[in-house]
Amino acid sequence: MRRRGFALLAVLWTLAAVSAAVGGALAVLKDGERATRNRVLLARGRWAAEACLEIAAARWAGERWSDTASIDLGRGTRCAWRASDPTARINLNTAERDVLERLFAGAGTAALVGIGPAGATAAGAWMSAEAAGALVDSIVSRRRDAEFLSPEQLRDVADVPDALLALLTTQGPGTVNAKVAPPAVLAALPGMGQGAVDLLARRRAGGRPIESLDELAAALSPVGRAAMLAEWPALSRVLGFGAPQLVLEATGWVEGGPPRLRAEIELVAVPLPSRLAPIRRWVR
Numbered sequence: 001m002r003r004r005g006f007a008l009l010a011v012l013w014t015l016a017a018v019s020a021a022v023g024g025a026l027a028v029l030k031d032g033e034r035a036t037r038n039r040v041l042l043a044r045g046r047w048a049a050e051a052c053l054e055i056a057a058a059r060w061a062g063e064r065w066s067d068t069a070s071i072d073l074g075r076g077t078r079c080a081w082r083a084s085d086p087t088a089r090i091n092l093n094t095a096e097r098d099v100l101e102r103l104f105a106g107a108g109t110a111a112l113v114g115i116g117p118a119g120a121t122a123a124g125a126w127m128s129a130e131a132a133g134a135l136v137d138s139i140v141s142r143r144r145d146a147e148f149l150s151p152e153q154l155r156d157v158a159d160v161p162d163a164l165l166a167l168l169t170t171q172g173p174g175t176v177n178a179k180v181a182p183p184a185v186l187a188a189l190p191g192m193g194q195g196a197v198d199l200l201a202r203r204r205a206g207g208r209p210i211e212s213l214d215e216l217a218a219a220l221s222p223v224g225r226a227a228m229l230a231e232w233p234a235l236s237r238v239l240g241f242g243a244p245q246l247v248l249e250a251t252g253w254v255e256g257g258p259p260r261l262r263a264e265i266e267l268v269a270v271p272l273p274s275r276l277a278p279i280r281r282w283v284r
Contacts, residue, residue: 038261041254044077045263046283048252052079053267056248057276076255085243086172088181090188092154093147094174097136099238103167103188105132171247171268175240178216179209189239191231195224211241245279246271 051073059065070080090103104127127135138157142148151168154160167185176185178200186197199219203210210216213236217225228235246269253262264284269276 038258041257041261042263044254045252045257045261046265048073048077048079048254049250049263049265050252052081052250052252053248053265055079056081056083056250060271060276061274077252078255079250079252081248081250084247084249085177085180086169086245086247087175087177087240087243088185089167089169089172090176090185091172091174092139092151092168092170093143096190096234096238097140098190099188100136100139101129101132103184104135104164105129172245175238175244177243178239178241179204180243190234191228192235192239193224193227195220196228209241213239213241243271245269246276248276 052068052071055068055071056065065083068080070078072078090099092100135158139148139154142157148154148170150170151165154165154168167182176189178186183197183201186192186200187194196216199216200210210219217228220228248267248269250265250267251262252265253259266282266284267278268280269278271277
């Protein structure tokens with residue numbers, strides 16, 4: 001009887017071991033299937049994002065340029081893209097310190113942006129001149145060692161509101177596009193008085209944007225023109241009237257797939273009359 005008991009236990013242990021091995025193999029198989037499915041979904045998402053970039057380039061060439069909420073590419077695959085002009089904002093890595101100081105502490109900045117941040121001064125500035133100077137000192141010191149990778153990194157040195165971060169960028173050549181930049185950005189540039197800022201805004205709203213710095217100066221009052229001419233060399237280096245670069249962000253995904261499997265591609269391109277010339281790209 002004892003031998004039979006040992007034999008039965010041996011059989012049971014063998015069955016348990018086999019069951020555990022089979023269960024482990026099935027778990028590995030399921031993990032492998034899941035990983036394979038995720039790779040397929042991510043590959044389809046990347047293909048979709050690439051397709052959106054091609055669509056955007058074709059629309060630019062065909063002068064039918066516009067962002068799109070979503071494009072159905074078939075079989076549950078979709079993509080979306082949006083374009084932005086980095087020169088609509090001030091480059092945190094290249095801007096002169098006086099430009100940054102005027103942006104942070106310029107009287108009326110909050111009113112120009114249209115948002116009154118918590119802690120804004122009575123004059124409507126984001127911060128006092130002393131606080132702005134200290135912040136700019138920190139920015140200049142930090143970027144000597146390494147460039148900012150995004151405006152959000154500014155929060156490492158100060159508590160900066162989102163509305164102010166939205167006026168900054170780390171992309172582009174460092175110029176400002178007068179045709180798209182918001183009033184708060186334009187007001188921070190040297191020689192740009194309130195009259196020049198208002199004139200640019202009115203002409204843009206009326207569908208007749210100013211096309212050059214000479215045209216802008218000629219349309220100003222004598223006082224405004226004199227102030228601009230006094231800063232002409234510095235202003236002409238940073239103020240442009242077109243987009244030297246565009247940033248395209250494309251996202252591709254498969255409907256029903258996990259959000260983490262959405263593929264993102266960011267493309268920096270130079271807008272030429274008949275095509276977009278890519279100069280940098282990142283795949284995430």
